[in-house]
Every structure is written in structure tokens, then in C-alpha cells.
Amino acid sequence: MAWTFFSVIGTVAFAISGAIIAMEEEYDLFGVYILGIVTAFGGGAIRNVLIGLPVSTLWNQEMLFQITLVAILLFFLMPHHLIKHWNRWGNITDAIGLAAFSIQGAMHAVRLELPLSAVIVAAILTGCGGGIIRDLLAGRKPLVLRDEIYALWAAIAGLLIGMQLMINDWLLYGLFAVIIFCRYMSYSRKWQLPRKKLYIEK
Template sequence: MAWEVFSVIGTIAFAISGAIVAMEEEYDLFGVYILGIVTAFGGGAIRNILIGLPVSTLWNQEMMFQIALAAITIFFLIPNHFIKHWNRWGNVTDAIGLSAFAIQGGMYAVHLDLPLAAVIVAAVLTGAGGGVVRDLLAGRKPIVLRHEIYGVWAACASFLLGLEIFKGDIFLYILFVLITALRILSYTKGWGLPSKKISIVK
């Protein structure tokens, strides 16, 4: 049950996230649909390739495609005065998508009995991959490479999943809420990892 729930949540959240970026960049309706679909399914496609699943697996998700298209359409039709804070909406939906798809990707790898390293990679790629493709298509710096902590939260979630210490849907839902909250806090509070800038003397 949890698998389907996270699939739906992640698909809707990332489809809307992609649509928001497309509207910010003033794309037409076709561009909004393209960016929304790419954001919702890009991470899963990259994950499947790296863990050895056929790309055709993606096309078996007809219902998820329908859900993504419906979410994009509904969001596009909402009058702008109801969605004044675009940036806030985008970060919230992105946080929800990251959390849902990271857990889903980690669960997928655990189900395939892959090692812990593969579970972490699958979760990070599923959670962040679609956003990376979206940002690159929109000509933006990928959010996973910005200062605020992003992909690390996906890695933390998958680490706990890979250890298989905690089991059951309740744990998964708690983990989802926790990762979503931590990502939102990272953005609002400016939490970041240590960084170092090198000045090259010519």
C-alpha cells in the first residue's frame, strides 16, 4: 500500500513542481506539460537504467502518467491570484516529491535485494533526478547542487531503509513527513553543508 501512496504523492508533487518552473520561465502550455512530465518521471527513468531495469518499465505506469497530466492541467487552470507565492509553492512541492520518491526508490532497491550502496543511489536518483533534468531544461542551476541541503536527506532516508531495522507502513509515513520537513527547514533556515572556494591565481 505504501508503495502506491508514495508513487502517487511523488508524481503529483513533482509534476506540479515542473509546471511551476515552466510557468516561471513563461513556457507555453506544451512546455508546461513537458517539464511537468520530465520532472515526475525523469528520476525513475535514470534509476532504472543504473540498476539494470529496462527503460520500457517506465511505459508500464499508464495510471501515473494520467495522474501527472491531470495534476498539471488542474494546476495550470488555477487563477494566478490563488497562487501568489510561486517560489514557496515550488519549494514545498519539490520537498514533498523529493521525500516521496526517495523513499519509493529506496524501497524499490530493497525489494530487489540490492546492497546498501545501491539503495542509497537508487533513492537519491529517484528523489533528485527529475529535478535535475527539470532545472537543466529550464536553464537553471540544479537544486541538488545549491547551498541548501537537498540530496543528503534522500540519502539519509535510504540509509535507514537499507538497514531494514524499522519496518511497516507507519515507519515509512513518519520518515516521509520527517524528510519533507527537514528539506523545507533547510531552505527556510539556509542549512548547508561545508563548502570551499578555490581562487585560481593566473
């Protein structure tokens, strides 16, 4: 049940996130579809390659592709006044997608009985990969490289799941809510990790 929930929620959230960015960049309907689909499935495709699954695994998700196509179309057809605050919508849907796909990616790695390090990497790649591709295609600086904390939340999800601390669906749902909250707070409050700038003498 949890696997299906996170797969569907993550796919729809990231598809809409990609559609929002495409519409902000004034792409046509085809461009909106391309960016939405790439955002929804890009992270999973990258994860599959790195954990040894065939690329063709992606094409076994026909139901999710259909859900994505419908979600993007419905969002595209929404009245402008409902989506004019695209920045808020985009950050919320991105936070939902990050949370859902981080958990789903970690669960996938655990199912394959991969080590803890691979579970964490799978969580990060699944949660962040699609968004990175989306931002690069839109000519933007990827969210994962911006000032506020982003990928760390995916890594924490992978760590907790890889350590077998999320032992039932309800704990996974709770983790999902916590990651959304933390990601939104890191954006709105500008939470940052420590940084150090090098000054190079010329």
C-alpha cells in the same frame, strides 16, 4: 499501500513542481506538460537504467501518467491569485516530491535485494533526478547543487531503508514527514554542508 502512496504523491508533487517552473519561465501549455512530465518521471527512469531495469518499465505506469496529465491541467487552470506565490509553492511541492521519491526509490532497490550502496544511490537518483532534469531544461542551476542541503536527505532515507530500520508503513510515513520538514527547514534556514574554496594562483 505505502508503495502506492509514495508513487502517487511523488508523481503529483514533482509534476506540479515542474509546471510551476515552466509557468514562471512563461512556457505555453505544451511546455508546461513537458516539464511537468519530465520532472515526475525523469528520476525513476535514470534509476531504472542504473539498477539494471529496462527503460520500457517506465511505460508500465499508465495510471501514474494519467494522474500526472490531470494534475498538471488542473494546476494550469487554477486562478492566478492562488498560485502567485509560486516560490513558496515550488519549494513545498519539491520537498514533498523529494521525500516521496527518495523513499520509493529506496524501497524499489530493496525489493530487488540490492546492496546498501545501491539502495542509497537509488534513493538519491529517484528523489533528485527529475528535479535536476527540470532545472537544466529551464536553464536554472539544479537545486541539488545549490547552497542549502538537498540530496543529503534522500541519502539518509536510502540509508535507513537499506538498513531495514523502516520495518512498517507507519515508520515510512514518519520518515516521509521528517524529510519534508528537514528539506523545508534547510531551505528556509539556509542550512549548508561544510565547504572549501580553492584559491589558485595565477
